Amino acid sequence: MADNISNMQKASLVLSSIGTENASLVFKNFTDDEIEKLTLEVAKNDYWPMEIVEEVLNDFYELCLTQKVISEGGIDYAREVLEKAFGHQQAAALFEKITKQLKTKAFGFVRKADYKNLLAIVQNEHPQTIALILSYARSDQASAILSELPKDVRIEVVERIAKMDSAAPDVVRSIEATLELKFANLITAESMDVGGINYIADVLNSVDRSTEKQIFDELAQRDPKLAEEIRQRMFVFEDIVMLDDMSVQAFLKEVDPKDLAVAIKGSTSEVADSIYRNMSQRARESLQTDVEYLNNVRMRDVEESQQRIVAIIRRLEDDGVLVISKGGADEIIS
Numbered sequence: 544m545a546d547n548i549s550n551m552q553k554a555s556l557v558l559s560s561i562g563t564e565n566a567s568l569v570f571k572n573f574t575d576d577e578i579e580k581l582t583l584e585v586a587k588n589d590y591w592p593m594e595i596v597e598e599v600l601n602d603f604y605e606l607c608l609t610q611k612v613i614s615e616g617g618i619d620y621a622r623e624v625l626e627k628a629f630g631h632q633q634a635a636a637l638f639e640k641i642t643k644q645l646k647t648k649a650f651g652f653v654r655k656a657d658y659k660n661l662l663a664i665v666q667n668e669h670p671q672t673i674a675l676i677l678s679y680a681r682s683d684q685a686s687a688i689l690s691e692l693p694k695d696v697r698i699e700v701v702e703r704i705a706k707m708d709s710a711a712p713d714v715v716r717s718i719e720a721t722l723e724l725k726f727a728n729l730i731t732a733e734s735m736d737v738g739g740i741n742y743i744a745d746v747l748n749s750v751d752r753s754t755e756k757q758i759f760d761e762l763a764q765r766d767p768k769l770a771e772e773i774r775q776r777m778f779v780f781e782d783i784v785m786l787d788d789m790s791v792q793a794f795l796k797e798v799d800p801k802d803l804a805v806a807i808k809g810s811t812s813e814v815a816d817s818i819y820r821n822m823s824q825r826a827r828e829s830l831q832t833d834v835e836y837l838n839n840v841r842m843r844d845v846e847e848s849q850q851r852i853v854a855i856i857r858r859l860e861d862d863g864v865l866v867i868s869k870g871g872a873d874e875i876i877s
Contacts, residue, residue, distance in 0.1 A: 809845030
């Protein structure tokens with residue numbers, strides 16, 4: 544029955560059951576956004592059937608026990624103990640849950656840090672180390688840091704993130720120890736997915752256009768195939784021509800007309816046509832007039848306007864309002 548309620552509801556049931564003092568200690572480990580969501584969910588709690596509460600608390604206990612056995616005895620020992628206690632199928636399910644949960648805890652300090660403080664920490668590290676740390680960062684943090692790294696280091700980091708697919712637990716532990724950050728039970732499996740093509744594409748979608756151009760110009764010389772793979776996963780302003788009419792109409796509702804005029808001024812006629820044909824005649828004529836009378840527009844302003852529009856498009860895709868397709872009819876990028 545507990546499978547029919549959300550993870551946030553389950554968390555709220557656990558917090559509601561452990562008492563205010565324990566709950567306050569647990570809250571210290573959450574981000575402000577998580578605290579806000581959990582507080583709202585706890586406040587909404589009224590009545591839950593006892594069998595559901597017991598099932599949720601039992602699941603929570605089993606996950607805590609699994610994590611404890613893994614941290615104290617290691618992977619192989621934990622697998623043996625859990626299989627004896629719960630059976631092969633349930634033990635495997637517990638391992639999967641714990642692995643997914645603890646992946647998000649690795650380098651948790653990175654995701655909470657201000658990017659300037661993070662930059663101060665990583666800027667003197669080896670490019671491979673920077674790549675690993677940024678692979679655990681939020682994409683907005685990673686893009687901000689990439690923009691401020693020296694050009695030669697920047698391209699090294701981008702290349703290494705793109706080619707990264709797993710990280711050995713001892714490497715992660717060593718780097719965290721070097722940074723003098725004490726985290727327990729971060730790794731529960733032999734390797735973890737980090738970095739990769741999709742991740743670096745998401746990062747590069749957030750950097751400024753000049754940084755993006757510099758990275759691709761140099762990466763194309765060093766590894767043309769990798770550069771093309773990354774580019775195929777990205778969405779830039781010129782890719783608006785690939786959106787269907789309904790998707791164009793959806794993002795036009797949210798775009799600032801001033802941004803739209805500046806963005807079109809520095810774009811191609813194909814992009815402009817894609818936008819104009821999805822506007823009412825009155826709106827189209829007004830926008831065309833604005834574009835016509837724009838003079839001496841700085842390229843930096845054009846790029847910033849285009850980036851704001853792309854950010855809206857990507858947000859709408861995340862919300863399921865539109866779909867971005869690139870690189871073939873069946874490929875979806877996010």
